[in-house]
Amino acid sequence: MKNVAGFALTVSALFLAVVSVFIQAPALFYMGTALFATIGACNFQAYLSVRGLRFERVAPGSAQLGDVVTVEITVWSERKLRRPLITVLDRLPQRLKVNRLSPSLPIAPAYDLPVRTQYQFEAARRGVYRWKGVTAVGTDALGLVTKTKDYETDPAEITVLPRPIPVTVDMPLAAGWGISEAESGQTRGAGIEPRGIREYSTGDSLRHVHWRSSARAGRLLVKEFEAGTHAAAAFVLPRRQGSDIGPGPMSSLDLMCGHAAFLADRLLRQGARVEFPALEVAGRSVSTHEREAEILELLARIHADTNVSIGSDAVASLERLTPGSVVFVMTALPEDDLVGAIGALSQRGITTVALLYDARQFDPKSAATACDPAYIASIQGAGAHVEVMEASEGS
Structure with missing residues (x-):
């Protein structure tokens, strides 16, 4: 609208100047000249409004998927100018998917005096995102002309953590320790090696309450021990290009x-x-809370951008796992080498739970899917416990 107003005023001034020449009307000529001068002054003021600025951005280091993120931008004027209101646009990376992006509040930067503005958005996709640079948008006092200028800033980085999506998985019995024990919580606190302190939950023994920490925190905290049965689980997700x-x-x-x-x-x-x-x-070894944070960070950074197959990753986990462990393997495509990897895990006494996703629920044009009955039969024949997942679960 502002650009339209400036354009209309320019056309009007030009029309008056042309008409004044044809009908020899000095008054119209002076009027057109005054309009041209006004437009020139507006352009100059808008040009100066976005020059000589310095910016500093403060963004949170991490946020969870769906959280509202607030980014604060501080602006300094390096020139002694009386500026009209300007708007600051942050140049967010295109990969960062956001919902409900709010505009930043207009501000009038003053010389050697920091002025702050902020905007908000809802993080819509997990990942690690880096960006730098802002765009200053300024107008003249009349709002007829708009000028912009790009500025480089210190890089900002935000990690959008995935939000846990509830899912039901039937746990099989694992050799060496019953994964059903973990399901019922029977392995928790059964050992003698301290693992950390966590918040009390229903069913915890009062003899494991850490009274000193509870008094400081104002809520019940219990001591956590390494599980006496050495319960262990590993997750293997697809990282090969084209598997997402x-x-x-x-x-x-x-x-x-x-x-x-x-x-x-x-x-x-x-x-x-x-x-x-x-x-x-x-x-x-870290506390449960610290480990949860580490896992969310790992999941935020994973991308299907390598040449490593999920079968290779599953076999590589043999070095880290002991007999009786359980490996959760997730895939939406039929990976040929996964069948052999499951066999190798089974020979070491490691149970595999294959969580299979239907690729066609994410892309109807997909030529293959891990939920093909023949592939499911081959996975089960190798010794895996198969769970077919639905895209509607959390999507």
Whole structure:
């Protein structure tokens, strides 16, 4: 609308000037000249309004999927100018999918005096995003002319963590320890090696309450021990190029990350040790809360951008797991080498739970799917416990 007003005023001034020449009317000529001068002054003021600025951005380091993120931008004027209101547009990366992006509040930067503005958006897809640079949009006092100028800023980074998506999985019995024990929480706190402190939940023994920490926190906290049965679970997600099916914000890999986050959280709270062998090296023992945060960070960073097959990742997990462990393998496509990997895990006494997703639910044009009956039969024949997942679960 502002550009239309400026254009209309320019056309009017030009029309008056032309008419004044044809009919020899000095008054119209002076009027047209005054309009041209006004337009020139407006252009100059709008030009100056976006020059000589300095910006600093403050963004949160992480947010969970669906959270409202607030980004604050501080603006300094490096020139002694009386500026009209300007608007600051942050140049967010195109990969960052957002909902409900609010405009930043208009501000009038003053010399050597920081002025703050902010905007908000809802993070709509997991991942790690980096960006730098803003665009200043300024107008003249009359609002007839709009000028913009791009500025570079210090890089900002935000990690959008996946949100756990509830899912129901029937746990099989694992050799060496019953995964059903983890389901019922019987392994939690059964050992003697301290693991950390966590919040009290129904069913915990009062003899494990850490009274000193509870007094400081104002709520019941209990001591957590390494599970005496050495319960362990590992998750293997697809990382090969082309294995992530469907567009965002809920592709097959995005849904898998949400399911993995939910299952990992449940197993951790039940005392099991949870690993992601393909995404991390063996780490130190940490509390349940710290481990939950680490897992969400890992899941935020995973992308299907390697040449490594899911079968190779599953076989590689053998070095980290002991007999009696359980490996959750997630895939939407039939991976040929996964059948052999499941056989190798089974020979070591490691149970495989194959969570299979229908690729055609994410992309109807997909030529293959892990939910093909023949592929399911081959997976089961190799010794895996198969669960067919629905895209509607959390999508």
